[in-house]
Amino acid sequence: MGGFDFALPQRQFCAMADTANFAPDFDAPLEYMRRTREYYLALGYDNPYRWAHYIDAPFQPLKKKLSDSTLALISTAAPYQPGKGDQGPGAAYNAGAKFYTVYSGDTAVDHDTRISHIGYDRKHTTAKDSNTWFPLPLMREFANQGRFKLAKRFHGAPTNRSQRVTLETDAPEILARCRQDQVDAALLVPT
Amino acid sequence: MSLVARYLERNGIPTVVMGAAKDIVEHVGVPRFLFSDFPLGNSCGKPHEPDTQRFTLDLALKVLESAIGPRTTVQSPLRWNDDGDWKLDYNNLERMPPEEIAKRRAEFDKVKQTALDQRKKAGVA
Numbered sequence: 001m002g003g004f005d006f007a008l009p010q011r012q013f014c015a016m017a018d019t020a021n022f023a024p025d026f027d028a029p030l031e032y033m034r035r036t037r038e039y040y041l042a043l044g045y046d047n048p049y050r051w052a053h054y055i056d057a058p059f060q061p062l063k064k065k066l067s068d069s070t071l072a073l074i075s076t077a078a079p080y081q082p083g084k085g086d087q088g089p090g091a092a093y094n095a096g097a098k099f100y101t102v103y104s105g106d107t108a109v110d111h112d113t114r115i116s117h118i119g120y121d122r123k124h125t126t127a128k129d130s131n132t133w134f135p136l137p138l139m140r141e142f143a144n145q146g147r148f149k150l151a152k153r154f155h156g157a158p159t160n161r162s163q164r165v166t167l168e169t170d171a172p173e174i175l176a177r178c179r180q181d182q183v184d185a186a187l188l189v190p191t
Numbered sequence: 192m193s194l195v196a197r198y199l200e201r202n203g204i205p206t207v208v209m210g211a212a213k214d215i216v217e218h219v220g221v222p223r224f225l226f227s228d229f230p231l232g233n234s235c236g237k238p239h240e241p242d243t244q245r246f247t248l249d250l251a252l253k254v255l256e257s258a259i260g261p262r263t264t265v266q267s268p269l270r271w272n273d274d275g276d277w278k279l280d281y282n283n284l285e286r287m288p289p290e291e292i293a294k295r296r297a298e299f300d301k302v303k304q305t306a307l308d309q310r311k312k313a314g315v316a
Contacts, residue, residue: 012243012269027275029213029228029266039282043296045303052194057220057261058201066256074199076192092298095306100313120232124277129238135209138235138248147252157195161306165315171198178204185205185255189234190192190212 052163062185069184071143072151074174076159076190077113077134079103089128091116102173103156107136111154118159118191133191151181157188193219200261207255209234209247213264223258225251227267230277236269243269 037048062069080087084097094116105111113134115127131138136154143150155174158165178186193216196206200222207223210216211234216224227234227247236244247267254265271277280286287295 024275026279028278029226030278030281031214032212032231032281033214033218035282038284040299042284042292043299045299051215052219054197054220057222058197059222059258059261060200060203060205062205062256066252074192074195093302095302095309098306098309100309100315115232118232121230121277121281123280124230124271125232126238127232131241131244132233132235132238135235135244135248138241138244142248142252157192159192160310160313160315162310162315163194166194167198171195174195175199175202175204178199183204185207186196186199187251187255188192188196188206188208190208190210190216191232191234 049161064184066148066185067146069148070151070182071139071148072178072181072183072186073107073134073136073139073154074157074186074188075113075134075154076118076157077115077130078117078156079105080112080114085116087114087116089126090122091127092122093117093119098158098160099156100158100160102158102170102177104153104177105156107140107150107152107154110137113156115191120191133189135187135189139187148185151178151183153177153181193221196221205255207251207258209251213266217262217264220262222261222263223254224262224264225254225267226264227269229269229271230281233271237271 033051078097078099081097085094087094087097097117113130115133139150155177157174158170196208200206208216208221209225211227211229211231213226236247250267
């Protein structure tokens with residue numbers, strides 16, 4: 001296992017030395033909840049979204065080595081849907097491209113997935129390279145190298161803003177599909 | 192998505208979330224989380240930089256394998272750029288002139304209506 005592989009060019013990493021020349025205060029993980037609340041309040045929406053929140057979290061250790069485990073990809077990306085408006089790259093927020101039931105796809109082939117239905121960073125991201133939100137091709141490569149076994153299907157999780165539907169319908173459906181495919185572990189990529 | 196991770200984990204399937212919204216994922220509370228301090232949409236590495244994508248996936252797998260308990264967050268050491276100024280842009284009212292806010296308000300009203308119509312059609316409204 002080991003730690004980080006620092007074979008990447010140094011420019012990719014933060015400076016390592018501790019001096020009194022601190023980083024600027026703003027350069028910390030962005031407070032999306034606060035930013036979002038203030039933003040929608042300014043847009044005249046005074047019924048702020050309440051994010052799900054729990055004190056504890058469940059935990060299951062891997063039951064076998066990762067190389068012997070079947071790993072499934074779960075994604076919030078949408079399949080490209082012709083006729084549902086501009087889905088990018090670079091499209092404005094497109095609520096019409098959302099999907100409302102779990103979908104699955106064959107991991108042996110490539111898929112055209114989009115994120116125009118999600119509030120990603122449209123100023124600093126063009127959404128031209130789907131590998132930044134849908135790592136299926138890379139997972140296939142890792143699986144071919146023996147790192148894990150790739151589940152035969154990936155699953156798309158709806159982002160319809162109804163936590164009740166997520167808890168009572170979508171999550172159980174994704175679990176059922178993972179069980180059908182004898183999945184041992186899951187990699188989830190929200191956007 | 193964090194809710195799905197929790198549900199799978201509770202039902203016997205270990206999970207790792209690759210994400211960029213640290214506060215939201217940690218507010219929900221997930222078993223394992225690889226956080227990339229990148230603009231939303233880049234949870235799996237930088238666009239057109241396969242070496243950063245490979246690094247990020249590799250790290251997520253290591254978190255999956257090695258976490259010793261729930262709410263494990265590992266922050267990727269990768270930087271989006273040198274100055275981090277992109278963090279000041281996202282939905283930041285302080286960087287938006289009033290006419291831009293007015294324009295966005297009008298757009299948002301339209302989006303809300305579309306989403307509501309869709310939910311009604313899908314029977315989840």
